[in-house]
Amino acid sequence: MNFSADLIAQQIGGTVDGDGSVCVGSFAKIEEAGPGSITFLANPKYTHHIYDTKASIVLVRRDFVAEHPVSATLIRVDDPYATLSALMTLAAQATQPVLTGIEQPSFISDKATVGSDVYVGAFAYIGEGARIGDNVKIYPQAYVGRNVTVGDGSIIYPGVKIYDGCKIGSRCILHSGVVIGADGFGFAPAADGYHKIPQIGIVEIADDVELGANTTVDRATMGATRIGRGTKIDNLVQIAHNVEVGANTVMAAQGGVAGSAKIGDWCMIGGQVGVAGHIKVGDRVEVGAQSGIPNNVADGKRLMGYPAVAAGQFARQASWVKHLGELYSRVDRLEKMSETENE
Numbered sequence: 001m002n003f004s005a006d007l008i009a010q011q012i013g014g015t016v017d018g019d020g021s022v023c024v025g026s027f028a029k030i031e032e033a034g035p036g037s038i039t040f041l042a043n044p045k046y047t048h049h050i051y052d053t054k055a056s057i058v059l060v061r062r063d064f065v066a067e068h069p070v071s072a073t074l075i076r077v078d079d080p081y082a083t084l085s086a087l088m089t090l091a092a093q094a095t096q097p098v099l100t101g102i103e104q105p106s107f108i109s110d111k112a113t114v115g116s117d118v119y120v121g122a123f124a125y126i127g128e129g130a131r132i133g134d135n136v137k138i139y140p141q142a143y144v145g146r147n148v149t150v151g152d153g154s155i156i157y158p159g160v161k162i163y164d165g166c167k168i169g170s171r172c173i174l175h176s177g178v179v180i181g182a183d184g185f186g187f188a189p190a191a192d193g194y195h196k197i198p199q200i201g202i203v204e205i206a207d208d209v210e211l212g213a214n215t216t217v218d219r220a221t222m223g224a225t226r227i228g229r230g231t232k233i234d235n236l237v238q239i240a241h242n243v244e245v246g247a248n249t250v251m252a253a254q255g256g257v258a259g260s261a262k263i264g265d266w267c268m269i270g271g272q273v274g275v276a277g278h279i280k281v282g283d284r285v286e287v288g289a290q291s292g293i294p295n296n297v298a299d300g301k302r303l304m305g306y307p308a309v310a311a312g313q314f315a316r317q318a319s320w321v322k323h324l325g326e327l328y329s330r331v332d333r334l335e336k337m338s339e340t341e342n343e
Contacts, residue, residue, distance in 0.1 A: 001025060001091075001094065001095075002023040002024065002025040002036075003023060003024060003025070004020065004021055004022065004023050005018070005019065005020045005021070005022050005023075005024075005056075005057050005073045005075060006020035006021065008024075008038070008057070008075060008087070009075050011090075012075070012077060012083050012086065012087065013077070014059070014075040014076055014077040014083070015062070015075065015076040015077075016073065016074070016075055017073070017074040017075070017076060018070075018072070018073030018074055019073050020073070022056045022057060022073050023036070023056070024036055024037055024038040024055075024056050024057050025037075026038070027039070027084070027087075027088060027091070028055060030046055030049045030050065030053050030055065030058065031046070031049045031053070033053050033054055033055030034054045034055070035054055035055075035056055036056055037054075037055050037056060037057075038055060038056065038057040038058070038059070038084075038087070039053065039055040039057070039058055039059070039084075040058065040059040040060075040080040040081060040083070040084040041058055041059070041060050041061075041064070041080060042061075042079075042080045042081040050066070050070055050072070051066075051068045051069070051070060053072055055072050056072060056073060057072060057073050057074075057075060058070070058072045058073070058074055058075070059074075059075050059077055059080040059083055059084055060074050060075070060076055060077075060080055061076065061077070061078070061079075061080060062076040062077065062078060064076065099119035099137055100117050100118070100119050101119060101120075102118075102119075102120045103120060103121050103122040103124075103140070104122065105122060105123060106120050106121065106122055106123060106124045106125070106126075107124070107125045107126065108120065108126040109126060109127055109128040109129070109130065111128045111129055112126045112127065112128065112129065112130040112131070112132065113130070113131045113132065114126070114132045115132055115133045115134035115135070115136065115152065116134045116135075117134055117135045118132055118134070118135070118136050118137075118138070119136070119137045119138065119139075120138045121138060121139045121140035121141070121142070121158070122140045122141075123140050123141045124138050124139070124140060124141065124142045124143075124144070125142070125143045125144065126138070126144045127144060127145045127146040127147075127148065127164070128146045128147070129146050129147040130144050130145070130146065130147065130148045130149070130150075131148075131149045131150070132144070132150050133150055133151045133152035133153070133154070133170065134152045134153070135152055135153045136150050136151075136152065136153065136154050136155075136156070137154075137155045137156065138150075138156045139155075139156060139157050139158040139160075140158050141158050141159050142156045142157070142158060142159065142160045142161075142162075143160070143161045143162065144156070144162050145161075145162055145163045145164040145165070145166070145181070146164045146165070147164055147165045148162050148163075148164065148165065148166050148167070148168070149166075149167045149168060150162075150168045150172075151168060151169045151170030151171070151172065151207065152170045152171070153170055153171045154168055154169070154170060154171060154172040154173070154174075155172070155173045155174070156168075156174050157173075157174060157175050157176045157178075158176050159176045159177050160174045160175075160176065160177070160178045160179075160180075161178070161179045161180065161182075162174075162180045162181060163179075163180060163181030163182060163203075163219065164181065165181070165202045165219075166180050166181040166202050166203040166204070166205075166219070167202065167203070167204045167205065168180070168205050169205055169206045169207035169208070169209065169229070170207045170208070171207055171208050172205055172207065172208065172209045172210065172211075173209075173210040173211070174210075174211050175210075175211060175212050175213040175215075175235070176213050176214075177213045177214035177215075178211045178212075178213070178214070178215050178216070178217075179215075179216045179217070180203050180205070180216075180217050181202065181203045181217070181218070181219040182216060182218050182219065183196075183199040183218065183219060183241075184199045184201075184218040184219060184220065184221055184225075184240060184241025184242070184259060185218070185240060185241065185259070186199060186221050186241060186259075197221060198221075199218070199219050199220070199221050199241060200221070200222060201219050201220025201221055201222050201223045201224055201225065201241070201242070202219055202220060202224050202225075203217050203218070203219050203220070203224065203225045203226075203227075204224045204225070204226045204227070205217070205226075205227045206226070206227060206228050206229035206230075206231075206247070207229050207230075208229055208230045209227050209228075209229070209230065209231050209232070209233075210232045210233070211227075211233050211237075212233060212234040212235035212236070212237065212253065213235045213236070214235055214236050215233055215234070215235060215236060215237045215238075215239070216237075216238050216239065217239040217243075218238075218239065218240050218241045219241060220241050220242045221241050221242060221259075222242075223242060224242075225239065225240075225241055225242055225243050225244070226243075226244045226245065227239070227245050228244075228245055228246040228247035228248070228249065228265065229247045229248070230247050230248040231245055231246070231247060231248060231249045231250070231251075232249075232250045232251075233245075233250075233251045234250075234251060234252045234253040234254075234255075234271070235253045235254075236253050236254045237251055237253065237254065237255045237256070237257075238255070238256040238257065239257050240256075240257055240258050240259040240260075240261075240277070241259045241260070242259055242260040243257050243258075243259065243260065243261050243262070243263070244261075244262045244263070245257070245263045246262075246263055246264045246265035246266070246267070246283065247265045247266070248265055248266050249263060249264070249265060249266060249267040249268075249269070250267070250268050250269070251267075251269040251273075252269065252270050252271035252272075252273075252289070253271045253272075254271055254272045255269060255270075255271065255272060255273045255274065255275075256273075256274050256275070257275040258274075258275060258276050258277030258278075259277040259278070260277050260278045261275050261276065261277055261278065261279050261280070261281070262279075262280045262281065263275065263281045263285075264280075264281055264282045264283035264284070264285065264299065265283045265284070266283055266284045267281060267283070267284065267285045267286070267287070268285075268286045268287070269285075269286075269287045270287055270288050270289035270290070270291065271289045271290070272289055272290045273287050273288075273289065273290065273291050273292070273293065274291075274292045274293065275293045276292075276293060276294045276295070279293065279294070279295060279296050279297075280296045280297070281293060281296070281297045282296075282297055282298050282299035282300065282301070283299045283300070284299060284300050285297050285299070285300065285301050285302075285303070286301075286302045286303070286311075287302075287303050287304070287308060288302075288303065288304030288305070288308075288311060288314070290306070291303055291304050291305055291306060291308040292305075292306035292307055292308055293307075293308050294307050294308075295307075305317070
């Protein structure tokens with residue numbers, strides 16, 4: 001399907017600068033785009049690409065000023081990145097196949113409740129007492145345990161495992177390999193070894209949450225492990241028992257949050273970050289990649305390093321480390337001068 005620049009601009013509230021009749025049918029990165037594709041320019045680091053891109057249409061900010069001729073048609077919008085995301089969502093909805101119906105072989109307990117327009121792929125399992133909302137897609141080889149709730153419009157990709165009693169909100173996306181509700185890491189030391197502490201709680205995932213491939217959210221020892229509305233968690237992240245993650249927080253890959261930690265709303269947590277157990281991270285906290293958070297963090301802090309400190313302080317420390325060799329030489333010279341003077 002091809003769409004003209006004029007039609008796209010009309011749909012997104014943009015302004016055409018150039019040939020409004022040019023048509024596109026695909027998306028591409030600005031440095032790789034070819035004729036018939038639409039791209040965007042949001043990061044100033046990529047500005048030089050706009051002068052030689054082969055894309056037919058480029059989304060730019062309304063105040064963009066070209067320093068050289070641009071062959072592509074420009075559509076000026078308030079936020080090129082957000083606009084491209086919206087266009088890609090519309091394109092995906094128009095081109096993706098509509099999956100409905102129950103494939104065989106699969107198992108759905110006669111004591112489960114399944115809504116309308118649901119898709120259940122082959123070899124999927126839906127246990128006794130489970131409640132599946134409308135327009136849910138459960139892909140092949142997914143496991144939905146007893147008394148699990150899955151809200152309307154959620155997508156459960158292949159190989160997802162949702163243990164008994166856990167609750168998934170509406171419009172959630174669980175990517176392949178996600179495990180919801182495995183036992184928390186709870187053991188009591190004794191003279192003869194470690195005794196397992198029963199994990200009798202559940203996991204509650206609010207609406208509009210997305211969990212990346214092979215991410216795990218453990219069930220609570222008692223009560224619930226909770227992921228707040230709109231939160232997005234990348235691949236290979238471990239959320240331990242009784243953790244609470246607030247609303248609209250984003251966490252990059254390979255991080256770990258230890259038991260009973262609380263993370264606030266609108267936080268941004270980089271890759272491979274570790275959060276210690278039983279601490280509280282406030283709202284709108286930003287944490288750089290590979291940082292370790294051992295203590296409570298107040299609202300609005302920007303941290304980096306291990307143990308994590310203010311980002312500016314970490315940058316200064318990193319700069320100092322680079323000059324340690326020079327500092328050593330200076331101190332060595334001063335010591336030798338002092339020894340000479342004392343002779």
